[in-house]
Amino acid sequence: MSALLLVVLCIAAGALVARAPHPAGMVPALNWWVINVALPALVLVRVVALDWSLDLVWPAVAMWPVFFGAWLVIAVIGRALGWRRGEIGALVLTCGLGNTSFVGYPLIEALRGPEALGVAVVADQLGTFLLLSTFGLLVAAWYAGTRVAVGEMVRRVALFPAFIALMVAILLRASGMGLPTILAEALERLGDTLTPLALFSVGLQLQLRASAADMGRMSVGLGWKMVLAPLTVWALLSMQGQSGDVLDITVLQAATAPMITAGILAQQYGLAPQLANRIVGVGIMLSLLTVPFVSWLL
Numbered sequence: 001m002s003a004l005l006l007v008v009l010c011i012a013a014g015a016l017v018a019r020a021p022h023p024a025g026m027v028p029a030l031n032w033w034v035i036n037v038a039l040p041a042l043v044l045v046r047v048v049a050l051d052w053s054l055d056l057v058w059p060a061v062a063m064w065p066v067f068f069g070a071w072l073v074i075a076v077i078g079r080a081l082g083w084r085r086g087e088i089g090a091l092v093l094t095c096g097l098g099n100t101s102f103v104g105y106p107l108i109e110a111l112r113g114p115e116a117l118g119v120a121v122v123a124d125q126l127g128t129f130l131l132l133s134t135f136g137l138l139v140a141a142w143y144a145g146t147r148v149a150v151g152e153m154v155r156r157v158a159l160f161p162a163f164i165a166l167m168v169a170i171l172l173r174a175s176g177m178g179l180p181t182i183l184a185e186a187l188e189r190l191g192d193t194l195t196p197l198a199l200f201s202v203g204l205q206l207q208l209r210a211s212a213a214d215m216g217r218m219s220v221g222l223g224w225k226m227v228l229a230p231l232t233v234w235a236l237l238s239m240q241g242q243s244g245d246v247l248d249i250t251v252l253q254a255a256t257a258p259m260i261t262a263g264i265l266a267q268q269y270g271l272a273p274q275l276a277n278r279i280v281g282v283g284i285m286l287s288l289l290t291v292p293f294v295s296w297l298l
Contacts, residue, residue, distance in 0.1 A: 007106050008288060010196050014203020030201040034194055039101060040165035042191030043121050047169035048179050050118035058242055059119050059250040063098070063127030065236065066229045066254050067135060070096030073224050078217075087217060089143025090272040093265055094258035094279050095221035096139075097132055098229075100124040101162075102198040103284055104256040108249060109195065111295045119249040125166045128259070133157045136265060144269040202260065207281040218279045221258070225283065226290050230255035234298075248298045255294045257283035 017026075050056070071092045078088040098104065101124045108120045133156045141147055157163055172178065179187070233254040237247050258280045266276035 006195065007103075007110055007199055010106075010199035011203040011206070011284070011288075014200040015206050016203075017200075018204045018206070027201055027204050030197050030204075034102070034198045034201065036161050038190055038194035038197065040161040041187040042105070042117070042194055043125060043162045044165040044169050045179065045184055045187040045191055046118045046121050047166060048172050048184075050122075050173075055242065055246045056119065056122050058237055058240065058246055059123035059253065060126035060130075062233045062237060062250045062254060063100075063123055063131060065232060066098065066225075067096035067131045069229060069232060070221075070224050071139065073228070074221060077220055081216075083217065084272070085143050085145075086271040087275055089139060089269070090263075090266040090276040091217060091221040091279070092139050092143070093136060093262040093271070094276055094283075095225040097128055097136060097259040097262040098225065098253060098256035099259045099280075099284065099287070100128045100253045100256050102202055102260055103287060104253050106195040106199055107256070107287070107291050108252055111252070111292060112245070112249065116245060116249050119245055120253055121166070123250055123253040125162055128253075129160065129163065130157065132259070132261060132265070133160070136262060140265050140269040140271065143271055146269070202284055205260065205277075205281070206284065207277045208285065209278070214275050214278055217275060218282060221279055222283055222286065225258055226255055226286060230294055248295070251298060252291060252295055255287070255291050257287035 074091045074095065075088055078091070100120065104124060105117060105120055108116050137152070137156075178184075230251045234247070234251045237250060242250075260280055263276040263280040267273040
């Protein structure tokens, strides 16, 4: 319960500071630390300690129908309702890709304990992150009417710090080596900074106001991301005979709010920037209620 309270307090603190005088560049600075230091440290220490099995393929694979399901549902409904091309693209990106790290990790740790983070990392890095760096870029370019080079996608994946940490952790496990205790403890402490700083950054960027037109579009996107997507993943994994932590954590990752980075990508490509910002903010706040509810159902 205290971990869940920490989630709420950190977001609330960020939202309050955003409305008060604060140093310029705070959000980029916090995000830099989270992405380049805290997240790689957490990935390395958790994946090395993870009890690997073939079942861990499913957390990564399950994020793909979440993305492509969003693309199908939103494109069909959007065209039928006459939405602009940029609005469809923004919704596909934000509601096809979940906030499986900045908000997903803290919520799953709060609801299922730190030992559940290993499975969450697999879903995030081998599922959501790979999708963002490949098909996410393709969707952004397609709906913006531009092109994206394959080499750029490969470069983004290969140089992402958390992905490098993941590859190092896999190599260490494959070679039968572990991390020295003193190094593991240091990495653990660095990883502990992810939750408060990431959520504080989320609070700094929250935008909750929306027009009536945006509310209709957001209802479709969030209806998929936070209701139909986790239900779809639960059904698919259940049919494959999955159960226990692999099933539960994968469903919870599928139920997370829209991804902040996907919202930034939508802004960079000029895809309904205001809509992208608002659906991320509203989705994050809703996820503080819906993800614990899904956990309770499971």
